[in-house]
Amino acid sequence: MSAPARAHGNFALASEQFLPERVALLYRLSGADTAMVLAIAVVGAFALWEALDNRLLIAWAIWLIAGSVVRIALRVVYHRKQPPVSQAARWEHIYCLAGALLGTAWGASLLMLGPHQGSAQEVIITFAISCISMGLPSSLAPSPKTFVSFMLPILAPVVAVLFSSGGGLNTTVGLLVLLFSAALLAFYGSAHRALISTLSYAQQNAQLLEKLQAAERSLSAALVEQERIFETASAGLALVRDGRVVKCNRRFAEICGDDLATDAAQFVRNAVAVHEADAQSGGEFYRRIAQADEVKGEWKLDRGDGATVWIVAESRALEPANPPAGVIVAVLDITARKQAEAELFAAMQREKEMNEMKSRFVSMASHEFRTPLSGILSSTELLEHFGDKLDASQKAELIRGIADAVKRLNNLVNDVLVMGRSASGKLHFSPAPVDLRSLCGRVASENRLADSQAHEIRLDYAVARQDLEMDEQLLALILTNLLSNATKYSALGSNVELKVVEEGADIRFDVVDHGIGIPPEDHARLFVSFYRASNVGQRPGTGLGLAIVKSAVETHGGRTAIDSRLGEGTTFRVTLPAKPPTAE
Amino acid sequence: MKPTAPPDPDLPDLDFTKPLPPEPAQKPQPDAKELDAMQQEARIGTGELGSSGFFVSFTRKHAQKQKTRSDPARVVCCEDDPTTRNALVKLLQFSGYQVVGAASANELAAALRKPPVPDAIILDVGLPDGNGFDIVRRLRANEHFKDVPIVMFTAHGEAEDIMRGLLLGVDGYITKPAKLEALTSTLVSVLG
Numbered sequence: 220m221s222a223p224a225r226a227h228g229n230f231a232l233a234s235e236q237f238l239p240e241r242v243a244l245l246y247r248l249s250g251a252d253t254a255m256v257l258a259i260a261v262v263g264a265f266a267l268w269e270a271l272d273n274r275l276l277i278a279w280a281i282w283l284i285a286g287s288v289v290r291i292a293l294r295v296v297y298h299r300k301q302p303p304v305s306q307a308a309r310w311e312h313i314y315c316l317a318g319a320l321l322g323t324a325w326g327a328s329l330l331m332l333g334p335h336q337g338s339a340q341e342v343i344i345t346f347a348i349s350c351i352s353m354g355l356p357s358s359l360a361p362s363p364k365t366f367v368s369f370m371l372p373i374l375a376p377v378v379a380v381l382f383s384s385g386g387g388l389n390t391t392v393g394l395l396v397l398l399f400s401a402a403l404l405a406f407y408g409s410a411h412r413a414l415i416s417t418l419s420y421a422q423q424n425a426q427l428l429e430k431l432q433a434a435e436r437s438l439s440a441a442l443v444e445q446e447r448i449f450e451t452a453s454a455g456l457a458l459v460r461d462g463r464v465v466k467c468n469r470r471f472a473e474i475c476g477d478d479l480a481t482d483a484a485q486f487v488r489n490a491v492a493v494h495e496a497d498a499q500s501g502g503e504f505y506r507r508i509a510q511a512d513e514v515k516g517e518w519k520l521d522r523g524d525g526a527t528v529w530i531v532a533e534s535r536a537l538e539p540a541n542p543p544a545g546v547i548v549a550v551l552d553i554t555a556r557k558q559a560e561a562e563l564f565a566a567m568q569r570e571k572e573m574n575e576m577k578s579r580f581v582s583m584a585s586h587e588f589r590t591p592l593s594g595i596l597s598s599t600e601l602l603e604h605f606g607d608k609l610d611a612s613q614k615a616e617l618i619r620g621i622a623d624a625v626k627r628l629n630n631l632v633n634d635v636l637v638m639g640r641s642a643s644g645k646l647h648f649s650p651a652p653v654d655l656r657s658l659c660g661r662v663a664s665e666n667r668l669a670d671s672q673a674h675e676i677r678l679d680y681a682v683a684r685q686d687l688e689m690d691e692q693l694l695a696l697i698l699t700n701l702l703s704n705a706t707k708y709s710a711l712g713s714n715v716e717l718k719v720v721e722e723g724a725d726i727r728f729d730v731v732d733h734g735i736g737i738p739p740e741d742h743a744r745l746f747v748s749f750y751r752a753s754n755v756g757q758r759p760g761t762g763l764g765l766a767i768v769k770s771a772v773e774t775h776g777g778r779t780a781i782d783s784r785l786g787e788g789t790t791f792r793v794t795l796p797a798k799p800p801t802a803e
Numbered sequence: 804m805k806p807t808a809p810p811d812p813d814l815p816d817l818d819f820t821k822p823l824p825p826e827p828a829q830k831p832q833p834d835a836k837e838l839d840a841m842q843q844e845a846r847i848g849t850g851e852l853g854s855s856g857f858f859v860s861f862t863r864k865h866a867q868k869q870k871t872r873s874d875p876a877r878v879v880c881c882e883d884d885p886t887t888r889n890a891l892v893k894l895l896q897f898s899g900y901q902v903v904g905a906a907s908a909n910e911l912a913a914a915l916r917k918p919p920v921p922d923a924i925i926l927d928v929g930l931p932d933g934n935g936f937d938i939v940r941r942l943r944a945n946e947h948f949k950d951v952p953i954v955m956f957t958a959h960g961e962a963e964d965i966m967r968g969l970l971l972g973v974d975g976y977i978t979k980p981a982k983l984e985a986l987t988s989t990l991v992s993v994l995g
Contacts, residue, residue: 593887596981604897
């Protein structure tokens, strides 16, 4: 519904529609023309003085003044009251009533005074009224009702009297007044329409303004929303143009480094510089986004603060047709995922190695079990089938061989059991006063006996203390395993030494051999169950010995150390407390 | 006793301490059918080990490359475990063989350097100074011993071990512990 349509098409409706505005305007304009009206009246009165009945002029002046006063008074009252919009119709009626009363009074006074004079006077009076009335359409333009109710009582009686008086002049003047009334009405009509149009345009403008404001409000709300989304996104987001971070959210700064905030302009360039050395990592990422490339992938960033972050990032051109506009970069921190992956991978690797070690153990253990079984079986078959051909000493040798094999099997079973116990934390530590010298001597001589390759095992015992409290079983386990390793992995006839010395409150055991040595890369894992150094070759073994040693040493509250040179020999050092730490 | 054709008395190239030449990258592989048969054999062998609990043995039908042989047959038995070696040597002697025992690769080399060339070699894998499979490679590369039947007698009883031995050209593979009859029947079979 356009405003002009309202103004021309349905005029009454438009008038009704703008009632509050019209009433407000009516009161605002009320009396505004008072000065001009009075000035015209004074000029008119001066011109007509003596030409008219003076009473008529005085009455006319009185009504003009009264009318002006009333209009000003109405304006003041309206201004003071500031009535609500809902009372607009009522206030129009009030003004209408006042206009009607004034018009009636004026018309009545005209009737009472004329037409007694000459025709010239009538014409003059008529034109004087007309002249003054010409001001009314504009001042009463807001309210047709008021205009009509004011003008009708003034003009209608005059016209009626003029026509009823008879005579050519009177009729002519009556017709002139009617003609004037019509002209006045037409003039009023156009003034009113113009006013309504103005009001309609004003309303339209107001509506447009309101729409504009609403649009502005929703735009700024949308901007705020976008800003919130941008800031609270869990992904780091940035606009990079010409190698500069034009805009980024907090998360981007958190992921890519806090120095971003202090030097956003140089950030990407600096970052490229930081990563220069490593083309495979973040350097490539930064260089490519600085070139406004569209990228997608995972990179490792070295941040300014020294931390390392894994990111998955993707960049898109802001305007695909216009690369210099820059790229939007989205970055997610996947460090935790990468770590988890790495840990998982390491765990899988460990498990794989463990499985390999276990299968090596199974193969080695079966070999270790079969070798003595073979000796037993062959010896018993020999005794069974050819016993009668053997002399007593040969038989005794065979039987000793069987016993040795059984002992070897038994030791193997014991090793596995000890390892099982220590793996489940069931290795017992029961320290007691011990004669360390004789214990060491016994272990050394037992190993000498067990050693088929006849190494010389030397004991160098240099401990003066007598008040030692140690677990004899654990100690025997440790020393036996170390000595048997020393003889197993060194050349026939070479020396193996067991040195026992005091070291502060501890006792230190060094088992020194001049054997094949242990490759440095194997040192770290030597004490892991089933693990065997890479240079053991065909020497039999289960990979349990050192694991047992480590477990026993730890149960005893001690520590182990290795010093080994490939091809030259190995020293295993075990340091145990001379007495268990006293419980406090 | 009919001596066989005496080899070079010193056998100067038979030194097990010399570094073994690297295996050729392109090892002459048996054709697919033969390989399949070997794997079948190895599988059956380890299966027997599982069911009998004691031994697996099989022999390849050696083509009797050895033209002549001594009587009684000369066997060198290399085994590092003294109990087993002792029993083995006596068992074979009582079974009618002429047996020389060797406790290590070096002793084996020393025994082999003494003519005549033996009619069969019984060989352990895990020796203190060497690996039985490496010794097989050396012997098979040596002009004098390339045709001597070799029987592995070892606790390495996995199918992979057996395949390795077969591919290196051993003639019998017995896993420890084995009964005497396994040993003797294998020897009879390889000696023809």
